[in-house]
Amino acid sequence: MEPIGFIGLGRMGLPMAGRLLDSGQRLVVHDVRPEAAASPVGRGAVWAASPRAVAEQARTVITIVPSSAEVRAVFSGPGGLLEALGPGHLAIEKTSADPSATRELAAAVGGRGAALIDAPVSGGVRGAEAGTLSIMVGGEAEHLERARPLLEAMGQRIFHVGPVSTGHAMKLVNNACSAAALVVTAEAVAAAARAGIDPARAVEIIQASTGRSNATETKFPRFILNGAFDAGFAIRLMVKDLDGYTRLARETGVPSLLGTAAAEVFRIALARGMGDLDHTAVVRLIEEWT
16 A cells, blocks of 8 residues: 655644544655654654655645645745655645635646645544544546545545635635624524523524524534533634635625625634634624623
């Protein structure tokens, strides 16, 4: 079995790499923080000192880092992947990145004779740990089929969205819906509480009615009403994705009134120093305001 390269061992990447190891894959791993590789290396993964060194040992390389800026550094920086990619290489880019940057990157990768697909995920840290992520893939069907066994080890539902960059666009669209639903549900539950309705009861009834969403199905029962606020996705990352969605809407000529409003709530939370808190903690702002 050929080794698989894996770059980015953060909160999402580490459990995803673990799922690949569980499935029997051999991994060559890299992260800007060498200590982040302790767990997979302890399970038999091979450490590589640079992205280039990963591609020199693996023809398939998975990347998942915080944003397009880090993706650019991994591919184009000193010791980057582009120095070693060539015919037969496949890059599977799983960052929540900007579609326009992904198209530019795909062209650069193609110029080396290699191929790239974008395959961001939804489902949070728990989904990464359980292997139940939804994966949205942009790129050629033949490249998706090559990657499918790896994606199936990490996720439960795999969607071929369209050409390269459409996976990243779909992830931004999904997160805009998720953020808006969370904010409006928080406002509505606060209003219900002010009207004398128990918040848990309000969430239960909304979930059984036409106002239901992932906010009432999962986020309020599991992460908000109990005060845990630990869904596994930081406010600063939500702001990054909502900014990306705003750019996507502008590029495609779509007005984004509600998306912009939701983004502003999260941006206020970021300005208040809440960036490293879980995105569900944005509800604390609504509580404070009411």
